[in-house]
Amino acid sequence: MSSVRLLVGTRKGAFVLTADGKRSDWRVEGPFFAGWEVYHLKGSPADPHRIYASQTSSWFGQIVQRSDDGGATWQPVGNRFDYDGEAGTHLWYDGTPHPWEFARVWHFEPSASDPDLVYAGVEDAALFRSRDGGLSWEELSGLRRHRSAPGWQPGAGGMCLHTIVIDPRNANRIYAAISAAGAFRSDDAGETWRPINRGLRSSGIPDPNAEVGHCVHRIAMHPANPDTLFMQKHWDVMRSDDGGEQWREVSGNLPTDFGFPIDVHAHEPQTIFVVPIKSDSEHFPIDGRLQVYRSRTGGDEWEALTDGLPQRNCYVNVLRDAMAVDRLDSCGVYFGTTGGQVYASPDGGDSWKAIVHDLPAVLSVEAQTLA
């Protein structure tokens, strides 16, 4: 019987949550790497027993952990992320040049076909690649050397490369998103990059239509429809149908189009999920009511999903990497909150139940569908 494994990164460690295909009874294991921030864990699609985890600390820096047995045991692997050549500068919050400095790994994206090939998105924004299962890392510096990079500025959370999406038809096409530089695309396996922000409009920057400078929070793609991208921007939910060449707003009837995560139903490429957050200065749901919004039309028309979610006194946030879907016949949808809850919906968002209530603040959730 199929089963689901959730990989949950939190402010104080990692947790592994497992259930059978019914997804009603969950086993909770952890904390792994207790006391450390675990920004992200992700399993290899080619070998689900292979999992990469970003363990990080302001005190002791970056550790990369790797499991080859589905999260039962872990081994530290390479943690050396050296920028290629002269690191150069980007702009600091005060507008002065600031040297590129590695802080942490925000996101791992394992290859669909090779368990030893994995990409890492880091702060200060750069893309790294490992071909040996995380033992060593090389920067794909064409992104950081883009002519616009000296003008990139960090968002409030740091200048992080937080989203990596690989085209399942063509592994040479890679999308990356950086706060607050925007979205970028490579068509040559990460060697060269160009901004793909046409159609984004951000009132918080001097030129709202600038080539770069947009605070993209998350990009999602359905593997059956890889030219279509969905984006949760700082404000605005956006859509592109041509690989990011042009974006249009699909916020439609959302009560607020600020938010962090966005994800796509496993079997319905036009069904997408967001969690509207009140505003960029009030990072919690409107009126204390936690609501996932679902669009079955790829945007523009949205419905609130509330069954099982707290509808009063709820003031948590849902961070950009903290939503995931499984691939079971009835698609499961999951998200974690800064209040430590992980919610699961085994029926595509119709109803929700908290798997756990009291974890540390959740930074990331990934779902693995196991045979």
Add this chain to the structure above:
Amino acid sequence: MIRVVLPAHLRTLARVDGDVLVDVEGDLTQRSLLDALESRFPQLRGTMRDHVTQKRRAYVRFFACGEDLSHERPDAPLPRAIAEGVEPFLVVGAMAGG
């Protein structure tokens, strides 16, 4: 043998309980001690000092013999009491946060 006291998180990472004993060849300095420590426990590389610059991480301190040695030169000799194994070399995570 030099006795090193690691903070709890680094003991966990190194998979050791209690103090660590390391053998240092040549002159005993911060650099030679950390080199020996990282050689024995490669997973500690990058956790106390930067991989490239070898600069001490901002929230890590080195104490010994009741003194804060964090700002000593990396190649300055460490106190004789450490070399003789009488006093431990303490790697300390700064007190902060929750």
